[in-house]
Amino acid sequence: MKIRKWQIAGMNLVYKFYSFDYFLNAMERLGYESIEVLPNAPHFYVPDLSAGDMASIRQKIADHHLKVICYTPDQCSYPVNISYHSETARRRSIQSLIRQIEICSYLGSGQMLLTSGYGYFDEPKEHAWARMIDSLGQLSRKAEKEGIVLVLEPIRTDETNLVTDLPSLKKALREVGSPSLKGMLDTSPMYYAGESIAQYARELGDDLWHIHLIDGRPAGHLAWGDGIFPLDQYILEIEQAGYDRYMTLELTSAEYYNDPSPAMEKSMNALRPYFG
DSSP, rough: OOOOOGEEEEEEGGGTOOHHHHHHHHHHHOOOOEEEOOOOOOOOOGOOOOHHHHHHHHHHHHTTOEEEEEEEESSSSSSOOOOOSHHHHHHHHHHHHHHHHHHHHHTOOOOOEEOOOOOOTTSHHHHHHHHHHHHHHHHHHHHHHHHHEEOOOOOOTOOOSOOOOHHHHHHHHHHHOOOEEEEEEEEHHHHHHOOOOOHHHHHHHHGGEEEOOBBSSSSBBOOSSSOOOHHHHHHHHHHHTTTOOOOOOOOGGGTTTTHHHHHHHHHHHHHHBBBB
């Protein structure tokens, strides 16, 4: 079973109590070549940054010999939600993400992660779904102009009532119908939905564009070896699918916040036997 080392990306989310410089140093020291970036406080909150600040961030990433392979704005809670009932809030969310697409392009990342947002759980689902499709369409048109691919991530049913599994992901991609909108998977919501990497690969084909490859108990986004997910099986399915894009170790559990680097190192070491 083989994957490639360059496919494995670290992410700054779990370094929330450390500086961005510390995160970059850790990634280089631990042997990561790729990173997925969450542009959020405290590392960098885009509305607070000047053009010079952004140039400095881009240069620091280059100086550490790292490549931004995915750009992931915070969008699962207020104030950014592309499916808001409030049109004012939804318009603001779309404009915020349009700006993020521009930053994604500036940092040299070819892809930006999106989630579906959510509608009120006590309103007809089809109302929120229609708002989501309209928002995704607007963002996809901007992405087409910028040469960016948007990757839509299913999330768990306690986080949204919209795109939560493979069938709803396929439906959203089909209804938007943009070449700049692709699908991805996260092994945590995938596990909760009773789905598999093989299913995603078979049903999405070339539209499977990105993977969050993490362990879980099943809750949590954990370092490999700290949960119950079948890594051997996942790697086998990835290889059999011929998947040759990036996979991010999206660790989010608070148990790592005080000292995140051992968890990032543990995950990389767990994957080393599979490197071809």
